[in-house]
Amino acid sequence: MITEAGHFSLISAFILxxxxxxxxxYGAHKGELRYMELARTTAIAQFSLVLISFAALIxxxxxxxxxxxxxxxxxHSDKPLLYRISGAWGNHEGSLLLWxxxxxxxxxxxxxxxxxLPPQLRARTLAIQGMIAFGFIAFMLFTSNPFERVLVxxxxxxxxxxxxxxxxxxxxxxxxxxxxxxxSISFSFAVAALIEGxxxxxxxxxxxxxxxxxxxxxxxxxxxxxxWAYYELGWGGFWFWDPVENASFIPWLFATALLHSAIVxxxxxxxxxxxxxxxxxxxxxxxxxxxLVRSGVLTSVHxxxxxxxxxxxxxxxxxxxxGGSLTLYTIRAPNLQPGGLFRxxxxxxxxxxxxxxxxxxxxxxxxxxxxxxFLDVMDAGKVSVGPPYFNATFGPLMMPVLGAMVVGPLLxxxxxxxxxxxxxxxxxxxxALGATAITLIYSGIEGILPAIGxxxxxxxxxxxxxxxxxxxxxxxxxxxxTWRRLMQTPRSVYGMTIAHLGVGVLLAGxxxxxxxxxxxxxNMNIGDSVSVSNYTFTLDRVEALKGPNYIAERAVxxxxxxxxxxxxxxxxxxxxPVERDMTTEAGIHSTWRGDLYAVIGEGNxxxxxxxxxxxxxxxxxxxxxxxxxxxxxxxxxxxRRLRIGAPAKRKGFSSSAPRAVAGAK
Amino acid sequence: MRSRKRxxxxxxxxxxVLLGGAVALVLNAFEENIxxxxxPKDIAAGNxxxxxxxxxxxxxxxxxxxRTAGSSEVNFNITDGAxxxxxxxxxxxxxLFREGQGIVAQGRLQSDGSFRAVEVLAKHDETxxxxxxAEALKKSGYWQDKDQKPVLKGNEK
Numbered sequence: 053m054i055t056e057a058g059h060f061s062l063i064s065a066f067i068l069x070x071x072x073x074x075x076x077x078y079g080a081h082k083g084e085l086r087y088m089e090l091a092r093t094t095a096i097a098q099f100s101l102v103l104i105s106f107a108a109l110i111x112x113x114x115x116x117x118x119x120x121x122x123x124x125x126x127x128h129s130d131k132p133l134l135y136r137i138s139g140a141w142g143n144h145e146g147s148l149l150l151w152x153x154x155x156x157x158x159x160x161x162x163x164x165x166x167x168x169l170p171p172q173l174r175a176r177t178l179a180i181q182g183m184i185a186f187g188f189i190a191f192m193l194f195t196s197n198p199f200e201r202v203l204v205x206x207x208x209x210x211x212x213x214x215x216x217x218x219x220x221x222x223x224x225x226x227x228x229x230x231x232x233x234x235x236s237i238s239f240s241f242a243v244a245a246l247i248e249g250x251x252x253x254x255x256x257x258x259x260x261x262x263x264x265x266x267x268x269x270x271x272x273x274x275x276x277x278x279x280w281a282y283y284e285l286g287w288g289g290f291w292f293w294d295p296v297e298n299a300s301f302i303p304w305l306f307a308t309a310l311l312h313s314a315i316v317x318x319x320x321x322x323x324x325x326x327x328x329x330x331x332x333x334x335x336x337x338x339x340x341x342x343x344l345v346r347s348g349v350l351t352s353v354h355x356x357x358x359x360x361x362x363x364x365x366x367x368x369x370x371x372x373x374x375g376g377s378l379t380l381y382t383i384r385a386p387n388l389q390p391g392g393l394f395r396x397x398x399x400x401x402x403x404x405x406x407x408x409x410x411x412x413x414x415x416x417x418x419x420x421x422x423x424x425x426f427l428d429v430m431d432a433g434k435v436s437v438g439p440p441y442f443n444a445t446f447g448p449l450m451m452p453v454l455g456a457m458v459v460g461p462l463l464x465x466x467x468x469x470x471x472x473x474x475x476x477x478x479x480x481x482x483x484a485l486g487a488t489a490i491t492l493i494y495s496g497i498e499g500i501l502p503a504i505g506x507x508x509x510x511x512x513x514x515x516x517x518x519x520x521x522x523x524x525x526x527x528x529x530x531x532x533x534t535w536r537r538l539m540q541t542p543r544s545v546y547g548m549t550i551a552h553l554g555v556g557v558l559l560a561g562x563x564x565x566x567x568x569x570x571x572x573x574x575n576m577n578i579g580d581s582v583s584v585s586n587y588t589f590t591l592d593r594v595e596a597l598k599g600p601n602y603i604a605e606r607a608v609x610x611x612x613x614x615x616x617x618x619x620x621x622x623x624x625x626x627x628x629p630v631e632r633d634m635t636t637e638a639g640i641h642s643t644w645r646g647d648l649y650a651v652i653g654e655g656n657x658x659x660x661x662x663x664x665x666x667x668x669x670x671x672x673x674x675x676x677x678x679x680x681x682x683x684x685x686x687x688x689x690x691x692r693r694l695r696i697g698a699p700a701k702r703k704g705f706s707s708s709a710p711r712a713v714a715g716a717k
Numbered sequence: 718m719r720s721r722k723r724x725x726x727x728x729x730x731x732x733x734v735l736l737g738g739a740v741a742l743v744l745n746a747f748e749e750n751i752x753x754x755x756x757p758k759d760i761a762a763g764n765x766x767x768x769x770x771x772x773x774x775x776x777x778x779x780x781x782x783x784r785t786a787g788s789s790e791v792n793f794n795i796t797d798g799a800x801x802x803x804x805x806x807x808x809x810x811x812x813l814f815r816e817g818q819g820i821v822a823q824g825r826l827q828s829d830g831s832f833r834a835v836e837v838l839a840k841h842d843e844t845x846x847x848x849x850x851a852e853a854l855k856k857s858g859y860w861q862d863k864d865q866k867p868v869l870k871g872n873e874k
Contacts, residue, residue, distance in 0.1 A: 286809070393724055408732060412739045419743060434754035436772060436823075437747075444746035449739065573808045575789040625812070634812035653789075653809030662789040662809050 055120055058108025059199035062149075065101040065156070066189040068094050072159075072182030076175035080247075088175035092163040095178050098185065099153075099160035106140075106153045109198050113140040119205040122146060122198045128211040128630050130601040138222035139212045144346065144362075145198035147225055151342070152188050154226075154233040158262070159185070162237060169258060176244035177237075184236055187369045195362045211630040214602065220280035224273055228300055231270025232338040235307055237262040239335035242328045243377055246384040251324040256317035259331065261689055263314060267307045268685035274300050275678035286636035286651040288666045290565060290674055293442040298421040299341030305414035306334035309407045316400050320465060322391030323404065325381075330411070332381060336374040337414070343370050344421070398468040402460025406453050413449040417442065447501070454508045454559070457552055458515030462522060476522050477515060484511035495568070502567030509563060512556030520549045547688025551681045558677025564646060564670025577660035585667045587648060588612045592620070594652075594661065602626040602635075607652040607661065609639060623652045623663075647671040752823065760826065761800035767826050770835075773802065774821040782816055795820065803831045811839040 072094040079087025112120045113136050116129040126143040127136055135142075141150040159181040166174050192198070215221070241259045245251045277297070282290040291297060310330040316323045343366040394400040420437045427435055458480065462473045488507030492499060521527075523545070524537040570585040581590040590610045597604040604626040611618040621639035628635070641648040646669035655661030754772045755765055765771065778801060781794035790807045793816075804822055814820060814837065824834035 390721065393720060396727070404728075408735055412735055416739055416743055423747075434772075436752045436754070438750065438752055438823075440750040441746045444750065445739070445742045448742060573789050575787055636809075636812055651809060659784060659786050664809055 054108050054111050055117065055199050055201070058105040058112075059197070061101040061105040061108070062189065062199070063193065065098045065105065065152075066186070066193060068098045068101065069182045069186040069189060072098065073179050073186055074182075076182075077179040080172045080175040080179070083172075085171060088171045091175045091178035091182070095156070095159040095163040095181065098182075099156040102149075102153050102156045106149055109146060109149060110137060110140050113137060113146075116209065118207070118209055119201050120198075121200040121202050124202060124206055124209045126212050127209040128601065129208055130630065131212065131217070132600050134219070134222055135212060135217045138216070141225050142212050142216040142221075145192065145196045147229075148188065148192050148196055148346075149198050150225060151229050151233060152185060152192065154229050155181070155185055155188065155236055158234060158237050162262075166258070173241075173244055173248060173255075173258075176247055177240045180240035180243045181236065184240070184373070187372070191362075191365050191369065195365050208630075211601075211628065214626065214628040214631050214633045214635045215284060217601075217628075218280060218284055220276050220284070224276040224280060226273075227269050227276060228273030229269075231266045231268075231273050231307070232300075232303065232341065234262060234266025234269055235303060235331075235335040235338050238266070238307075238310060238331040239377070242331035243380060245328060246377075246380050249384055249387055251317065251328060251388055253318050253321055256314045256327070260311070260314045260318065263307060263311050263331075263334075264685050264689050267304070267311055268682045268689070270300065270304050270307060271678055271682045271685070274304060275675060275682075278678075279675055282671070283638045283640055284635065286638045286664070288569070288571060288638075288649055288651070288664065288668065290671065291562075293420075293437075293439045295421045296345050298417050299344045302414050302418050302421070303334055303337040303341060305410050305417070306330055306337055309410040309414075310334050312403045312410075313407050316403050317391075320392050320394065320400055322394065322400060323407075324391050325385040325388050326407070328385060328388075329381060330407070332374075332377045333411075336370075336377070337418075339366075339370050339373055343367060392466070394465070395467045397463065397470050399460060399463045399465045401468070402456050402463055405456050406460065409449055409453045409456075413446050413453075416445040416449065420445070451504075451508070454512060454555075457512055457555065458519070461519045461548065461552075477518065480511060480515045480518050483514055484508070499567065502563055505559065505563035505567065509556050509560040512559065513553060516549050516552040516556060519552075520545075542691055544688045544691040547684045547686075547691065549684070550687055551684025554677045554680030554682075554684055556677070557673050557680055561670045561673030561675075561677055565668045565674065568669045570667040572665045574663060575655070575660045576663045578657070580660070582663075582665060584648075584665045586613055587618065587667060589648075589650060589663075589665050591661070591663065594657075597624070599626065601630065602628045604637075605652070607639070607650070607663070609650045609665075611641060611648055619648065621648065621650055623650045625652060625654075642672050644672060645669065754821075756797045757795060757800040757802045758797050760802055760830075760832075765826055767828050770823065770825060772821055772823045773804075773832060774819065775802075776819055777814070777816045779816045795822070804834050804837075805831060806834040806837055808837075810837055814839045 072091055075087045076091035076094075079085070079090065109122070111117075112123050113127055114133070116123065116127060116136065118124050122143060122145050126146070127139045131139065140146045159178060162169075162174065162178060162181070166177075169177075238259050241255070241262070245255055274297075277300070278290045281287075281292065281297075310327065313323050313327045313330055317327050343363070346362060346366055420441050423437055424435050427433055458477065459473055462476055463469075484507040487510040488503045491503035491506045495502065520538075520541070523541060524534045526534050529537075572582055572584045574582055576582065576591045578591055578593060581588050583589075588611065590612070592608045592610045594605060594607045597606045604624045606622050606624045609621050609623065611621065619641040621641050622637075623639035624637040626635045626637060627633075636651055639650045646667065649666040649668055651664040653662035653664070752770050752772055754774065757773065757775050759765060760773065773795065775795035775797040778794040778796050781792075783792045785791075788807075789809075790805060791810060792803060792805050794801050794803050796802075804824075806822070806824075811820075818839060821838045822832065822834040823836040823838070824832055827833055
């Protein structure tokens with residue numbers, strides 16, 4: 053009964069979305085407030101209906117209702133409660149429902165919090181949002197219905213893929229989707245602005261918080277996925293440039309660019325049509341990501357057998373959304389009012405540089421991801437494009453961005469002075485050069501690239517803090533004055549500093565893990581010791597173990613540094629009888645200096661076990677860096693200006709008055 | 718107005734320089750880093766470069782998996798029905814690696830005709846067949862359509 057209620061709710065939401073995408077648009081065109089206001093009501097109602105629908109699906113999973121096909125295929129009554137719940141979105145149909153839930157949640161939030169939006173813009177934005185919901189609910193109802201029943205319910209389900217039975221991955225999809233789908237709001241705002249033909253500072257101020265929220269979600273989602281891959285796949289790495297990873301990374305790059313270009317629109321009324329284009333591209337890449345993962349055109353660790361019919365449907369959605377919005381863009385964008393002028397050396401110049409490099413880097417990732425598919429379609433042979441390609445293209449393109457990240461915030465708007473920036477940053481540059489030199493001495497000349505990476509990390513971490521110190525006139529003014537300045541600094545500036553700091557920490561972690569790791573693969577029997585860098589791993593014992601829905605073989609490693617006991621870690625191989633599947637659980641000992649990591653392979657007492665042991669320096673910095681970045685985004689979100697909404701623009705204050713180096717942000 | 722045009726010109730040329738640089742990077746990286754897929758039959762035909770990183774795929778031949786006692790090195794044969802190639806690998810085989818299963822291995826062809834893998838990929842689903850392998854098997858006439866159809870199973874992410 054509850055399942056039918058969920059199904060019925062979803063159909064009702066579908067019908068409502070048809071209303072939401074049409075009447076408000078008509079109302080906005082004719083100037084009829086009655087029709088325009090319909091957008092808010094339908095958006096809120098639609099969210100409530102999808103929420104009911106989602107709750108019904110969760111209920112089916114929690115109560116293990118095996119008359120529902122989706123539950124049969126993806127759940128089992130032995131599973132722990134957390135994975136029964138996360139199983140609801142650990143599959144194609146359920147994850148789509150989650151997608152639509154978040155889509156309508158964002159729509160409802162615009163309806164509720166967007167009180168000070170002009171009614172026309174709000175109606176149009178919500179109508180576009182309705183169109184996306186219409187397309188996706190149709191996709192679900194016609195090809196991937198999560199509420200489908202089975203005539204003869206089996207006694208138990210087939211279980212969830214054991215790889216997904218993991219806390220990191222239970223929460224990975226909700227965050228990732230929050231990011232993916234959150235970008236739909238920026239998209240809808242952009243399309244609405246194109247229809248109106250008006251983009252101004254106020255528009256940018258409305259779009260920014262949504263983009264920022266989506267960006268935070270996307271960052272955490274990608275981070276969780278990477279963390280999961282690190283400890284669950286047992287390959288000792290955190291990022292494989294796998295097409296499915298790229299599918300989430302490309303929208304992140306565009307969202308990052310959008311975040312920065314929206315600042316220029318808000319402060320300087322420039323880069324308008326570029327910002328609109330980025331908003332369209334960011335969401336288009338989210339859709340493309342959904343298509344790549346869901347259609348089965350990609351085979352990767354993540355994408356399993358899928359249905360071609362669904363692929364065609366998503367491809368159609370993709371063509372309509374991307375094609376339609378880009379067509380609208382080419383027609384309307386040239387009519388947008390041109391923005392203000394600025395010098396190359398200025399805050400705008402720095403942000404523009406950041407934008408160009410981020411977008412080009414995103415395009416090279418896109419190219420490397422799509423190229424094998426393209427060759428395959430042309431029947432020109434099967435190839436794969438792996439990490440070396442991405443390292444060789446993405447890496448160099450990021451260097452200018454990392455450099456500009458520190459210089460840009462110190463430049464003033466419109467016309468900056470490089471000289472004053474150099475005087476503020478010379479010793480940061482010196483510290484970065486010093487770090488590079490020390491790394492070179494330590495690692496030798498072939499380590500030139502990692503050494504530059506270390507220098508860049510130092511540059512960003514110290515440079516971001518320097519920017520704040522410079523703004524507060526630390527040591528150049530009285531402590532009282534510095535304190536007052538710090539208190540007056542808007543939260544968005546703190547957000548920027550924290551986020552940039554996070555990038556530096558993340559970069560340090562990436563360099564440490566990729567360039568300075570020590571790896572050792574060998575056969576070990578009980579009592580054997582292997583040294584990895586300055587640590588000794590001893591295989592102490594291997595024991596059998598029974599989990600809630602798996603049986604495992606657990607290897608206990610004792611790690612010593614010289615004579616000192618460092619840790620004892622457990623590496624497991626789990627066998628899931630229901631799913632007839634195996635998973636690896638790496639044993640990890642983490643400290644701020646890095647991880648000691650062990651994986652055990654197949655083997656027995658007679659032949660010994662194959663083991664893989666790693667020393668991964670600074671790996672935890674990757675996760676902390678990601679968290680710090682997301683915190684930066686959230687701090688920025690609490691900025692009064694964004695929270696209260698759009699204050700009337702104060703003439704001659706934010707736009708044209710030339711300010712001191714750090715400028716008002 | 719003139720300075721607006723100048724700014725645009727300046728911007729457009731910057732974009733072109735940047736795109737040009739990116740294209741150069743991409744082409745260079747493509748040449749060195751693209752990994753081609755070869756079936757055992759292709760390799761038997763003898764025009765595969767020795768020492769270049771490639772991917773091969775096929776079914777793991779029954780009874781061919783050998784472990785060397787006291788070492789982490791394993792040997793196994795993969796076949797597409799038309800030809801067989803011996804693969805050596807040092808490390809942990811994927812959780813779902815077993816005989817009779819379709820796998821993909823990345824590595825280098827040796828001058829003695831064997832293949833030294835640096836990475837072995839098997840998918841986490843025992844009825845799953847890598848599409849490259851499926852195609853290679855179809856080409857060599859080894860493919861049975863029955864019970865090879867991928868099962869309806871959920872996706873990750």
